[in-house]
Amino acid sequence: MPQQYDSSLTTPQDAYERERLANVHPAAWSNPKPADCYQLIIVGAGPAGLAAAETAAALGAKVALIEHHLIGGDCLNIGCVPSKAIIRTSRLYAEMHNAQRYGAQTPDAIRVDFAAVMERMRRIRTHLSGDDSVRRLAAAGVDVFFGEARFAGADTLTVDGEKLCFRKALIATGARPNIPSIPGLREAGYLTNENVFDLTELPRRLLALGGGPLGCELAQAFRRLGAQSSIVQDMPLFLGGEERDAAQILSDAFARDGIEVRLNTTVVAVRVQDGQKLVDLVSDDYRNTIAVDAILTSIGHAPNVQGLNLEAAGVDYDASDGIRVDDFLCTSNPHIYAAGDVCLEHKYTHTAMASARIVVQNALFRGRERLSTLVIPWCIFTDPEIAHVGLYVREANRQGIPVKTFTIPMHEIDRAVTDSEEGGFVKIHVRERTDRILGATIVARHAGDMINEITLAMVAGIGLRTLARVIHPYPTQAEAIRQAADAYSRTRLTPQIRARISRWLSR
C-alpha cells in the first residue's frame, strides 16, 4: 500500500530506531527517586534543556531534567540533524545532474533510492543521539525524569503526579509547528517537520506551504531527490526578513533546480480527489488549482506553553509569543527562568543553547548576563546557504544608525570561481565612517561556516581594519571577507592621504 503523506506516518521500526529510542527514551526507564529539593529543575530536554543540564551539573549543581517525549528535542530528532543529512544527499544528486558544469560526465542513469537516503539519515541521527543519551546524562549526575511536568506552586512541580521541589527552574519546552487554518487541510492530511522525516517513499509532487527556512530547505532537497516541488508563499519575497538580494539569488537557484515558486499567493482550500490533494490558490485576481501528493506546512512555530499549569507558578505567558521573560531570561516568577524556542523570537538551536547558559549563570550564580548582548548568527541551509548576523540595513536605518555596506560578489572570489559556486555575496554592514561591524549577510555554498568569522569579529569588537590584516589561506571562499575589509581600507585613502603618499614617493 502506498505511503500516506499525513499524520498516520510513523518512524520505521528498524535497528537504528530501536537504538535511538534506547538512547533518547528507553522503554525500561524508571524515573529516579526525587531529591528533597533540586537547585535547578529543567522542563524540556531539547538543546536548551540539555545545555543547561550539562552546564549546571558540571558546575556541581543538583539538577533534574524532565522530558515528556525524546531527549534531544526537535533539533536532533525532527529538525536540524535529519534535515541536514537529507540535504547532503540531495546536493550530491544535484552535482551528479550538473556534472558537465564541472567538466565531468553526467552518469548515464541517475536513480534515487529514497529509502536509502532516509535510512542514512536515520543511521546518522541514531549515531548522534548517543551524545544526548539518558545514560550519559545520568552519568553526569543529572536526574532524568520522563513524564508530563505540571507546576503545582511557585517552587514545586509534579511529574506524572510525583512532586519535585526546586530552588530554581528553567522552562525549555520548545515549540511545535504552526498549522495554518486552511479549509480541508486537516482532512487532506499534511506533513510537518514532526513527521516528514518518517517518510520512506518520495512524494511525486510536494507543495511547501510558506517560504520560510524549513520550506525552502526541504523543497529544494526533495526536488533534487526527484520530487516536483512547489513553494507557495503569501508574501512578495521568500524569507521576508532577509536581505532582498539573498532572496533573489535563492529564487534564481530554485528556478535552476526546477522548483515552482508562487509568491504573493494564498492557499484558500485543499480537497482530495482521486487520491491526490487539490490545492486552490489565489494570487491577486488569479485563481488556480494545483494537484500534489504531499503538503508540507512551514509557516513557523508556536511555543509549547500548554499543559504546564504556568498559572500555578505565577509565570506569565502568551499562547503565540510564549513565556514572557526579561533581558535576564527571568519570568514573572523570580525563581523560574525560560530559554529557547518557548520564549525567544529567534528559534534556533544555537540560540536556545546560548540562552540556556545565560540562565545557568543568572539562576544559580546571581549572574546578570543579558540576552540582548548575544550576537546571534543564523543560517538557512539551502544551496547556496544564506547566513546572517547582527543588524540588517533597514534595522540600522530605523534606529538612525548611519550604515554603509561593503559588498563582495562571490564571482570576485577565485575559489568560488574554481568551484563553480559564484552565486552569492558577502555584505558587511559597518557604521558609516568607522570600521565597526554592525552586521553581515553571506550568501555562498558554505555561508554558514563563513559567517563565524564575522560573528567572532563582532563579539571581540574587531573592526574591518583589523580583519584586513587577517591572512586567509588562498584560495578559500572566506577570502571574500578579507576583500571586503580591503575595500574598507581603500576608502581610507582620501585624496589628501594619496597626495601625501605621492609626495613621499617622489621625494
Place this chain on the structure above:
Amino acid sequence: MRLSCACEGFIAAECITRNHSMTPIPPLTDEALLDQLQRAAFDYFLQAVNPRNGLVADTSRDNSPVSIAVVGFALSSYPVAVERGWMKRADAAQRSLAALRFFRDSDQSGSPAATGFKGFYYHFLDIHTGARVWQSELSMIDTALLIAGVLTASLYFTAESSDEIELRELADFLYRRIDWRWAQDDGDTIRQGWKPECGYLHYGWEGYSEAILLYVLAMGSPTHPIVGDCYQAWTATYQWENLYDHDYLYAGPLFVHHFSHAWIDLRGIRDSFMRGKRSDYFENSRRAACIHREYAQRNPHEFAGYDQNCWGLSACDGPSDEQPGVRNETRRQFGYAARGVPFGPDDGTLSAPSVLASLPFAPEMVLDAVRNMMARYPEILREGRFASGFNPTFTDANGRAWVSAGHYGLDQGIVLMMIENHRTRQVWRLMRGCPYIRNGLQRAGFRGGWLQQPSIHGAR
C-alpha cells in the same frame, strides 16, 4: 567578419548618415550623432500615436496596447520636438490636448473595463477605446510617469491661445484629481498597484527605485497629498553600498538610476539621506554607470561582447527559453526582465538605450560605449533607433547578435529626454518651474542647489 576597432565608430556613423552607403566620410560629431539618435527616438512617438486620442503604443509590435507611461514620455517629447524644429507648436499642442482630453473624459469608475480610478490609470489601455486591457493593474508609478509628462506639457505651452490655456487647465485638473493618499492604503508607503478584482497589490517595493518622482508628485499635491513619513519610510529601505570601490545607493537595473532624472533636475539638491552620504542622486547615477561598466569589464559569467565599452543591464527585452534557435541550452533566458548588476539576472542581454540614457551623468563614457556598440553590433539600430535589448552570446547562423524585435516606447522616451537634458537641460528647466515638483521636493526634505533659488513659474 567584424570590423577592426580603429574604424568601428567611423563606419557606424557613416552607415547612419548615408543609408548604408560605404562611401567614407568623416565620423559624426557627438552632437550630430546625438541629434540623429534623438530624432529617431522621437519618430517612434509619431509612428506609435493614435492622433485621435493622443494615446501611444507600448511597443512597435502588432496589436500593442497603450502604456500610460509611454504617453507621459510622448507628452514630454513634444516640447523638445518643437524646440528642435521637428514639429510645429500648434501640432504639438493639439497632440497633447488630444491626450489630456481623453484622460479627462475617461471612465474613472474603476470598473474592470474602465480607464482609471481615483485619478490613477490602468497600466495598459486599448489604443482605440482607452479601456483597460490585459487585466492590468491600476499603476501608481506609471500614472506618475504619465502625469509628469502632462505637467511638462503644461509648463511648455504657456501661450494665451485657447488651446494652450485649455491644455494648462486640463493638466492641472488631471494632477489635482489624483488621490495619492488613497494609494497609501493607510500604510507607511505608497502601494504599487490596485485591481478591481482583488484590491491593492502587495508587491514588495523595498530599496532605491525610480519612485522619487512618484513620491515627489504625491507630496506636492495641493488636493490629496500622502501623509505621514511616507518618503522617510521608503528611504529607510535604501542600501548604501561600496561595490567595485564605488560608494553608491544600490539598485541593480540601470533604468532605476534614470527615470526620475528625466523630469527632475537632481543635480546638487539633496534629501536627508544624500546629505548624510555627502552625495546626490545625480552623482549616484554617474557612479551606477561606472559600476555597470566595471561589471561588464569583469564579465563574471563570461558572456560574449561585454567589455568597458559594451555594458548596460536594465529592464529590457531579451531572448527567452521558449524561443527556438537559442544555442546555449545550459543557461536560462529571461525574456523581458529587469536585469541588474551585480546579482543579475544576467543572461548576456544588454540594453543600449539604458546606456544612452546615462548620457547626462557620464557623457564621455557613454558616448564611447554607444559608438562602440553601434559599430560592433550595427543590427541593434533599426530605423536609427536602438532596439530594447541585444544579446551577443546568442547569435544567428551568420554570427549576428540576437536583437529584440521592434522598439519599446519607454526606451525611446528615456533616450530622447536624457539626450535633451544633456544637450540643453530643457526638461529640467521646465520642471524647475513646476510648483508641485518644487513643493514635493521640499516636503521630501530636499534642500540646496536650485531649490534655494526663487521659483519661476512656467520657466522655459
